[in-house]
Amino acid sequence: MSARNAFYAQSGGVTAVINVSACAVIETARQHPERIGKVFAGRDGIIGALTEDLIDTSLESAADIARLRHTPGGAFGSCRYKLKSIEQNRREYERLIEVFRAHDIGYFFYNGGGDSADTCFKVAQMATAMGYPLQAIHIPKTVDNDLPLTDTCPGFGSVAKYVATSMREAGLDVASMARTSTKVFVMEVMGRHAGWITAACALAAENEGEAPHLLLLPEVLFDEARFLVRVRESVARYGFCAIAVSEGLLGPDGKLLADSGVTDAFGHAQLGGVGPQIAQLVKQQLGYKFHWAVADYLQRAARHIASRTDIEQAYAVGRAAVEMALAGENAVMPAIRRLNDMPYQWDIMAAPLDQVANVEKKMPKEFITADGFGITAACRCYLSPLIAGEEFPPFRNGLPDYVRLQNRIIKKELLPFVV
Amino acid sequence: MSARNAFYAQSGGVTAVINVSACAVIETARQHPERIGKVFAGRDGIIGALTEDLIDTSLESAADIARLRHTPGGAFGSCRYKLKSIEQNRREYERLIEVFRAHDIGYFFYNGGGDSADTCFKVAQMATAMGYPLQAIHIPKTVDNDLPLTDTCPGFGSVAKYVATSMREAGLDVASMARTSTKVFVMEVMGRHAGWITAACALAAENEGEAPHLLLLPEVLFDEARFLVRVRESVARYGFCAIAVSEGLLGPDGKLLADSGVTDAFGHAQLGGVGPQIAQLVKQQLGYKFHWAVADYLQRAARHIASRTDIEQAYAVGRAAVEMALAGENAVMPAIRRLNDMPYQWDIMAAPLDQVANVEKKMPKEFITADGFGITAACRCYLSPLIAGEEFPPFRNGLPDYVRLQNRIIKKELLPFVV
Numbered sequence: 001m002s003a004r005n006a007f008y009a010q011s012g013g014v015t016a017v018i019n020v021s022a023c024a025v026i027e028t029a030r031q032h033p034e035r036i037g038k039v040f041a042g043r044d045g046i047i048g049a050l051t052e053d054l055i056d057t058s059l060e061s062a063a064d065i066a067r068l069r070h071t072p073g074g075a076f077g078s079c080r081y082k083l084k085s086i087e088q089n090r091r092e093y094e095r096l097i098e099v100f101r102a103h104d105i106g107y108f109f110y111n112g113g114g115d116s117a118d119t120c121f122k123v124a125q126m127a128t129a130m131g132y133p134l135q136a137i138h139i140p141k142t143v144d145n146d147l148p149l150t151d152t153c154p155g156f157g158s159v160a161k162y163v164a165t166s167m168r169e170a171g172l173d174v175a176s177m178a179r180t181s182t183k184v185f186v187m188e189v190m191g192r193h194a195g196w197i198t199a200a201c202a203l204a205a206e207n208e209g210e211a212p213h214l215l216l217l218p219e220v221l222f223d224e225a226r227f228l229v230r231v232r233e234s235v236a237r238y239g240f241c242a243i244a245v246s247e248g249l250l251g252p253d254g255k256l257l258a259d260s261g262v263t264d265a266f267g268h269a270q271l272g273g274v275g276p277q278i279a280q281l282v283k284q285q286l287g288y289k290f291h292w293a294v295a296d297y298l299q300r301a302a303r304h305i306a307s308r309t310d311i312e313q314a315y316a317v318g319r320a321a322v323e324m325a326l327a328g329e330n331a332v333m334p335a336i337r338r339l340n341d342m343p344y345q346w347d348i349m350a351a352p353l354d355q356v357a358n359v360e361k362k363m364p365k366e367f368i369t370a371d372g373f374g375i376t377a378a379c380r381c382y383l384s385p386l387i388a389g390e391e392f393p394p395f396r397n398g399l400p401d402y403v404r405l406q407n408r409i410i411k412k413e414l415l416p417f418v419v
Numbered sequence: 420m421s422a423r424n425a426f427y428a429q430s431g432g433v434t435a436v437i438n439v440s441a442c443a444v445i446e447t448a449r450q451h452p453e454r455i456g457k458v459f460a461g462r463d464g465i466i467g468a469l470t471e472d473l474i475d476t477s478l479e480s481a482a483d484i485a486r487l488r489h490t491p492g493g494a495f496g497s498c499r500y501k502l503k504s505i506e507q508n509r510r511e512y513e514r515l516i517e518v519f520r521a522h523d524i525g526y527f528f529y530n531g532g533g534d535s536a537d538t539c540f541k542v543a544q545m546a547t548a549m550g551y552p553l554q555a556i557h558i559p560k561t562v563d564n565d566l567p568l569t570d571t572c573p574g575f576g577s578v579a580k581y582v583a584t585s586m587r588e589a590g591l592d593v594a595s596m597a598r599t600s601t602k603v604f605v606m607e608v609m610g611r612h613a614g615w616i617t618a619a620c621a622l623a624a625e626n627e628g629e630a631p632h633l634l635l636l637p638e639v640l641f642d643e644a645r646f647l648v649r650v651r652e653s654v655a656r657y658g659f660c661a662i663a664v665s666e667g668l669l670g671p672d673g674k675l676l677a678d679s680g681v682t683d684a685f686g687h688a689q690l691g692g693v694g695p696q697i698a699q700l701v702k703q704q705l706g707y708k709f710h711w712a713v714a715d716y717l718q719r720a721a722r723h724i725a726s727r728t729d730i731e732q733a734y735a736v737g738r739a740a741v742e743m744a745l746a747g748e749n750a751v752m753p754a755i756r757r758l759n760d761m762p763y764q765w766d767i768m769a770a771p772l773d774q775v776a777n778v779e780k781k782m783p784k785e786f787i788t789a790d791g792f793g794i795t796a797a798c799r800c801y802l803s804p805l806i807a808g809e810e811f812p813p814f815r816n817g818l819p820d821y822v823r824l825q826n827r828i829i830k831k832e833l834l835p836f837v838v
Contacts, residue, residue, distance in 0.1 A: 014595050016588075044598045073591030079599040164818055169435075169720035172492030172821060176433050179463045180498040185716065203818065276695075293715035297604065301588035305723055307817065387817035398726065398806035399583055399622065402591060 003035055004106030006325075008057075009042035009049060010141075011112030011119075014074040015155030016162075016303040017314040018141050021111050022075055023068035024318025025139070026057050029107075035326055040103060043409065044077035046110070046119065050092060050419050052099050052412045059408050067403035069311070070393035072303035075405050078112075081419070083119045086126060093126040095417050100127075100134065102413040107135050107325045111318075113142035113153070117333060118357035124331040135325040138333040138353055139317050143300045145196035148359040149351040150335035152386050154317055155300070157310030160200030161387035162302040163189050163244070166295065168204035171211025171242050174291070178240035183288040184231060185211070185242045188275025190299060192248040194362045195219050197299070200383055201244035202375045211242030216278065218248035219363050220372035222257055228285050230373060235288060249274050304400050308389025309344065320348040344385030422454055423525030425744075427476075428461035428468060429560075430531030430538075433493035434574030435581075435722040436733040437560050440530050441494055442487035443737025444558070445476050454745055459522060462828060463496035465529070465538065469511060469838050471518050471831045479824050486822035488730070489812035491722035494824055497531075500838070502538045505545060512545040514836050519546075519553065521832040526554050526744045530737075532561035532572070536752060537776035543750040554744040557752040557772055558736050562719045564615040567778040568770040569754035571805050573736055574719070576729030579619030580806035581721040582608050582663070585714065587623035590630025590661050593710070597659035602707040603650060604630070604661045607694025609718060611667040613781045614638050616718070619802055620663035621794045630661030635697065637667035638782050639791035641676055647704050649792060654707060668693050723819050727808025728763065739767040763804030 008025050010018055022041070029036040041055040042048030048055070055076055057065070068075055083092050100108070108127075110120040117138045124136035140147050145156035167187060174185045191197040195217030204211055213234040216222060234241035251257045258274035279292040313336055320334035335351035338344070367379035375383075393400040427444050429437055441460070448455040460474040461467030467474070474495050476484070487494055502511050519527070527546075529539040536557045543555035559566050564575035586606060593604045610616040614636035623630055632653040635641060653660035670676045677693035698711040732755055739753035754770035757763070786798035794802075812819040 010595075014592055047598070071591070072588050074595030077595050077598065079596070081599055161817055165723055166717045166721075168818055168821065169491050169722060170716040172490070173433055173716045173720040176429070176493030176496050177498070179466065179496065180500055181432075182716075187717075203816075206816075207823075273695075276692075291715050292713070293717050294711070294713045295717065296710050296712035297589040297592045297601075298585045298606075298712050298714065298717075301592040302585075303588060304584055309817075384816060389817065390811070390814055392809070392811065395809055397622075397625075397803060398580055398728075398808065399587055402587065404626075 003033060003037040005037045005104050006039045006107035006109060007042065007049060007100065007105045008039055008109040009045045009111065010074040010076055010078040011045050011110060011116035012078060012080060013143065013300065014078050015141060015143050015300050016072040016158040016306045017154055017310055018111060019068040019071050019075045020311050020314035021139050021141060021154060021318035023065055024315040025109050025322055026065050028319045028322040032326060036107065040105065040410065041076040043407065045079035045081065046083065047079050047081055047419055049096055049099055050417055052414055052417070054103065054410050055407045056410045060405050064403050064405060070303060071402040072301045076407060082115050083122065086122055093122060096123055097127055097130050097132050098414060101132060106133060109137050109139055109321050111139040111141050113144065114147060114358060114360060117147070117353055121331055121353040121357050124353070135328070135330050137321040137325050137329065138356065139321045140333055140335065143197065144191060144194055146194045146360045146362065147356060148361045149356055151338040151346060152313070152336055154310060154314035156196060157307035157386035158302065159190065159197055159299050160203070160383060161307040162299050162305050163197055163201050163295065164203040164387060165305055167201045167212050167242065167244060170293065171204060174211065174240050174242060181289060182291045183235050183240050184279065184282045184290040185240070186245060186275045186279040186290065186292040188245050188247055188273050188292070188294045191218060191246045193218060193360060195246050196363060198244050198246040199363060199367065199375045199379055200387070203380065203383055203387060209238040212244045213238065213241050214243045214373045215375065216243065216245040216249050217363065217368060218246045218250060219368060221254065222249055222251050224281065231282055232286055243278065245274055245278050247273055303393055306391065307387045308391040309386055311391050316348055324350055341381050341385065344388065422452060422456040424456040424523050425458045425526035425528060426461065426468060426519065426524045427458055427528040428464045428530065429493040429495055429497040430464050430529060430535035431497060431499060432562065432719065433497050434560060434562050434719050435491040435577040435725045436573055436730055437530060438487040438490050438494045439730050439733035440558050440560060440573060440737035442484055443734040444528050444741055445484050447738045447741040451745060455526065459524065459829065460495040462826065464498035464500065465502065466498050466500055466838055468515055468518055469836055471833055471836070473522065473829050474826045475829045478827050483822050483824060489722060490821040491720045495826060501534050502541065505541055512541060515542055516546055516549050516551050517833060520551060525552060528556050528558055528740050530558040530560050532563065533566060533777060533779060536772055540750055540772040540776050543772070554747070554749050556740040556744050556748065557775065558740045559752055559754065562616065563610060563613055565613045565779045565781070566775060567780045568775055570757040570765060571732070571755055573729060573733035575615060576726035576805035577721065578609065578616055578718050579622070579802060580726040581718050581724050582616055582620050582714065583622040583806060584724055586620045586631050586661065586663060589712065590623060593630065593659050593661060600708060601710045602654050602659050603698065603701045603709040604659070605664060605694045605698040605709065605711040607664050607666055607692050607711065607713045610637060610665045612637060612779060614665050615782060617663050617665040618782060618786065618794045618798055619806070622799065622802055622806060628657040631663045632657065632660050633662045633792045634794065635662065635664040635668050636782065636787060637665045637669060638787060640673065641668055641670050643700065650701055651705055662697065664693055664697050666692055722812055725810065726806045727810040728805055730810050735767055743769055760800050760804065763807065
């Protein structure tokens with residue numbers, strides 16, 4: 001069997017460790033020159049495959065590829081581009097196979113979340129239908145931690161570590177000033193549908209009274225009256241109240257709180273997210289001085305404080321993807337299987353893509369306290385190992401030293417294709 | 420000369436390294452038992468002195484005091500409480516001296532910014548006027564970096580490192596997604612009057628096209644038209660535009676942009692800060708998809724990525740304060756003097772408090788580029804050494820392991836005093 005080339009693409013929102021998986025794919029492929037020729041990366045994700053913008057990663061030095069392990073963002077570019085169903089846009093799938101055929105690509109590694117698992121599955125089906133030999137492997141990645149069949153999703157552990165650290169640090173700040181200054185601090189974190197990141201903020205508190213005091217999860221409809229009672233109690237008891245709120249918090253009507261259609265005096269849509277909205281509510285109803293933070297991209301790009309567990313898992317799924325492909329697997333995803341909580345032990349298994357695609361894993365009920373404002377011991381037991389360990393990037397001139405690859409595009413063989 | 424006690428208090432907004440100065444004061448004092456008895460700390464800052472809530476730091480172990488070196492926030496509590504002038508409220512100054520006399524306090528160490536330098540100076544004057552022997556030493560601290568006579572202010576270097584790191588990381592994230600997603604990213608940072616923190620964001624960019632592309636400094640009145648032209652240019656040239664904006668950005672009328680009196684449909688004051696406002700402006704005028712972050716307290720509490728230079732300086736000013744007091748100095752502040760840019764060399768000198776109090780150091784004109792949207796090479800030369808070096812805190816269970824002191828209050832000797 002002669003060597004065939006591989007294609008790798010990053011999809012959707014990038015993370016602090018998606019490049020770790022890229023690093024693992026390329027390093028592992030390089031260990032098998034008899035089976036895998038070059039690894040081409042899609043420029044800006046799957047769009048790069050459609051437009052035949054293929055980056056030749058063989059031109060990057062081993063040292064630079066190794067530096068991907070400590071570089072956040074998407075080194076080859078990613079995209080928000082969901083392929084339609086095969087019925088709706090068969091042409092795109094055919095084009096992918098044409099590009100693969102033109103460059104003798106026998107391995108397709110797609111690094112993304114639920115949508116890309118679905119795309120990867122369809123590409124596998126299309127290749128089979130067209131009689132084109134291809135191993136299509138999905139590599140899990142999403143800060144939302146909402147993929148099924150895997151204990152966690154690479155990218156999540158590092159966000160979790162960042163938000164818990166930030167909440168602990170800001171909590172100390174607020175606690176020390178609360179007597180004469182800010183009494184209510186609100187931190188808005190990511191998570192449109194699932195409250196995993198908000199839940200992780202709770203890891204900051206180890207003792208009674210420490211921040212955060214309240215979580216506002218998207219799984220629990222917001223109850224203003226009950227919330228305000230709890231804020232007042234916290235301020236009375238601990239001197240302050242620190243709140244973590246999910247960007248996807250839903251109001252009593254089940255609609256996004258931050259999408260309330262409120263406009264300002266100029267008729268502009270409201271400026272803030274749900275964090276400032278909650279802070280403002282507290283100010284109006286209880287009169288407390290408040291501050292709010294919205295970490296936004298900072299949280300998912302914070303490689304400087306990534307979880308070593310997360311890094312190791314991101315690497316493991318990338319390496320396993322290549323190994324599964326070499327073993328002849330198709331339409332699968334390397335999933336993380338938890339073997340033990342403490343010490344945390346895990347291995348990698350192959351999960352069939354048809355069971356991954358389009359299934360969203362929310363927080364289970366038993367992970368949320370009865371009052372809806374906190375997490376249970378079971379949730380803490382689940383989350384704790386995911387943030388364990390550090391692997392700081394190298395620093396240069398006081399800042400993390402991140403790699404920029406050359407990203408050279410190979411010569412095109414086909415006619416242009418308009419995305 | 421028999422040993423007399425010392426009083427130490429934290430004032431104003433806390434920082435990632437104000438406890439480093441506390442650690443230095445206590446450790447240095449403990450090395451001089453023949454001159455300094457106990458170090459009492461004010462609970463919640465100077466308020467603790469007025470109400471005679473004095474924390475006995477001698478009850479804390481050497482190990483716990485050492486842990487202050489890596490713990491953010493204010494370990495004894497701080498406050499926003501500005502003593503009025505002696506003419507306006509002579510009683511408060513007299514009370515301070517009474518409390519000092521009741522507990523044989525001969526050394527007053529006040530750790531804060533410009534306001535507290537002023538207070539410290541007045542306390543020194545009052546002690547002299549009342550014939551009470553006291554060495555009053557101000558220890559500089561402020562993330563705003565706006566104290567005169569010192570090369571920098573402990574607290575600033577760590578915020579600078581945090582915001583530059585965050586901008587670099589978020590910039591990589593946005594760059595990798597810009598083709599199909601966010602094109603404009605706005606990060607709001609602290610700095611009401613001086614643009615030092617915003618300027619520090621620029622350290623993230625080392626090469627053409629890297630984030631941030633534009634700074635909005637409080638020293639430069641906001642010019643919407645020129646700003647929008649530059650945003651469009653950046654998106655056209657680099658695919659995206661990353662902007663750092665100071666919370667204190669002023670509009671063309673010289674008024675705070677974020678304080679524009681805009682209210683929403685419910686008549687509420689606007690929720691957001693200037694960051695979301697700028698992002699919204701870009702969306703409306705240019706149509707680009709945007710994201711914004713407001714780091715708020717996260718930036719000044721981020722001990723996990725503090726600057727080693729900053730930590731060393733915070734320790735040095737704390738130690739020097741005690742040494743100056745022992746040398747008989749009064750009404751001075753240990754100031755950092757820059758001896759060389761590269762390698763950065765500095766020492767500590769005594770600055771007279773009457774020259775420190777109520778003087779605000781803004782960014783000099785030669786530090787801002789002619790177009791007003793960036794920093795000059797001279798500014799970069801000034802800022803770079805301040806973020807150099809790392810000194811990560813210890814981690815436990817995946818999170819920074821910060822100390823909580825016992826903070827036991829000593830028995831009161833005086834009648835209550837209402838603040």
